[in-house]
Amino acid sequence: MAVVGGLAAAALAAVVLDRLLLDARASCGLTLSITTHLTTPHGRRPGMAEPIVEVSNLRKTYGEKVAVDDVSFTVEPGEIFGILGPNGAGKTTTVETLAGLRHADSGTVRVLGIDTQRDPEAVRDLLGVQLQEAALHDKITVGEALRLFASFYADPADPAELLDLLDLTRHEDVQFARLSGGQKQRLSIALALVGNPRIAILDELTTGLDPQARRATWDLVERVRDTGVTILLVTHFMDEAERLCDRLVVIDGGRVVAEGTPAGLVDGLEDDRTVVVRFAPDDAARAAAVLTDLAERHPDVHDASDAGTLGEIAVTGSRRVLFAVVPALAGADLVPDDVRTVSKSLEDVFLAVTGRRYDPQAGDALVEGARS
Numbered sequence: 506m507a508v509v510g511g512l513a514a515a516a517l518a519a520v521v522l523d524r525l526l527l528d529a530r531a532s533c534g535l536t537l538s539i540t541t542h543l544t545t546p547h548g549r550r551p552g553m554a555e556p557i558v559e560v561s562n563l564r565k566t567y568g569e570k571v572a573v574d575d576v577s578f579t580v581e582p583g584e585i586f587g588i589l590g591p592n593g594a595g596k597t598t599t600v601e602t603l604a605g606l607r608h609a610d611s612g613t614v615r616v617l618g619i620d621t622q623r624d625p626e627a628v629r630d631l632l633g634v635q636l637q638e639a640a641l642h643d644k645i646t647v648g649e650a651l652r653l654f655a656s657f658y659a660d661p662a663d664p665a666e667l668l669d670l671l672d673l674t675r676h677e678d679v680q681f682a683r684l685s686g687g688q689k690q691r692l693s694i695a696l697a698l699v700g701n702p703r704i705a706i707l708d709e710l711t712t713g714l715d716p717q718a719r720r721a722t723w724d725l726v727e728r729v730r731d732t733g734v735t736i737l738l739v740t741h742f743m744d745e746a747e748r749l750c751d752r753l754v755v756i757d758g759g760r761v762v763a764e765g766t767p768a769g770l771v772d773g774l775e776d777d778r779t780v781v782v783r784f785a786p787d788d789a790a791r792a793a794a795v796l797t798d799l800a801e802r803h804p805d806v807h808d809a810s811d812a813g814t815l816g817e818i819a820v821t822g823s824r825r826v827l828f829a830v831v832p833a834l835a836g837a838d839l840v841p842d843d844v845r846t847v848s849k850s851l852e853d854v855f856l857a858v859t860g861r862r863y864d865p866q867a868g869d870a871l872v873e874g875a876r877s
């Protein structure tokens with residue numbers, strides 16, 4: 506017991522230290538404010554349940570630094586809601602303020618109707634928070650950590666069930682230092698869930714994980730959602746947001762620049778569509794000539810150019826571009842080896858709303874550079 510007590514103290518010290526480090530972070534910079542047609546008001550959709558989280562006009566500064574300028578969104582029960590943006594966009598500050606861990610300068614946050622700024626204690630057990638950089642003592646085992654954290658709550662989850670849910674049962678007696686990156690992340694999710702929260706906040710969950718561990722973690726997040734927990738997922742990975750989120754906000758420079766479902770945001774783009782056709786070497790030159798000619802005379806085809814890979818031609822145009830390309834090739838008896846459409850992604854959405862290519866690591870310095 507004395508050993509566990511010592512480990513408990515060390516584990517808590519690590520968490521406290523982490524929070525102090527978090528507070529010590531400082532930087533300077535301006536915020537970027539962009540509004541576009543893709544920024545939708547966070548109105549209620551007909552037929553939806555009452556929101557479980559409501560954030561309205563949140564603003565948070567650190568001295569001169571405006572970390573969160575004006576952020577509003579609502580989260581519906583049972584969804585995976587994403588807060589997506591590059592480093593320094595204000596994501597972590599938003600969720601920490603939402604969780605009542607920081608004081609907002611202005612704006613309101615309600616979790617299940619409770620104002621988290623006025624009464625942070627009242628929401629503490631409703632929220633499970635897995636924040637970035639959480640660290641435990643090297644020697645604490647998976648099982649000890651879970652039981653320790655469970656002891657903080659009046660009505661904790663069953664540690665054995667959590668171990669099972671997060672595929673950690675066979676690692677129960679393994680010390681924290683000996684866990685892989687993916688196992689540490691799974692443990693941090695388990696610790697966020699140990700208080701039986703209604704909402705779990707998962708911050709930069711898959712940073713540093715290899716592709717296989719990332720995919721496994723994504724599956725687990727869905728599994729957790731399927732148990733009825735609403736998930737707030739903070740991420741700077743576009744693919745993660747696209748894969749996991751039912752809805753999301755894109756935050757840049759402390760402001761919401763886009764909001765919606767991943768598919769809805771992509772469909773809202775008014776950009777050109779691209780079709781890439783690949784030909785055998787003998788046909789490639791003739792196909793390029795046919796498609797270049799098509800681009801000059803057909804209103805739905807805007808450009809045809811070398812796609813960079815041998816024999817591949819990228820044809821861009823309106824949504825109907827494929828209807829123009831296929832008959833033109835058929836008319837010239839050119840049979841492509843491959844035809845694929847290039848899908849738009851959230852990266853294209855970010856470019857459309859900010860005018861910048863998405864660089865998840867951009868941070869304040871580069872964003873500043875882009876502004877000047």
Ligand SMILES: Nc1ncnc2c1ncn2[C@@H]1O[C@H](COP(=O)(O)OP(=O)(O)OP(=O)(O)O)[C@@H](O)[C@H]1O
Binds near residue numbers: 596
């Ligand atoms: N305690 C603090 N003191 C001063 N500035 C801070 C503090 N915490 C965050 N910041 C700054 O506020 C801005 C927003 O930081 P925040 O951590 O919320 O962004 P983020 O989108 O979560 O980025 P990251 O993924 O890199 O953590 C950044 O410029 C950051 O440097």
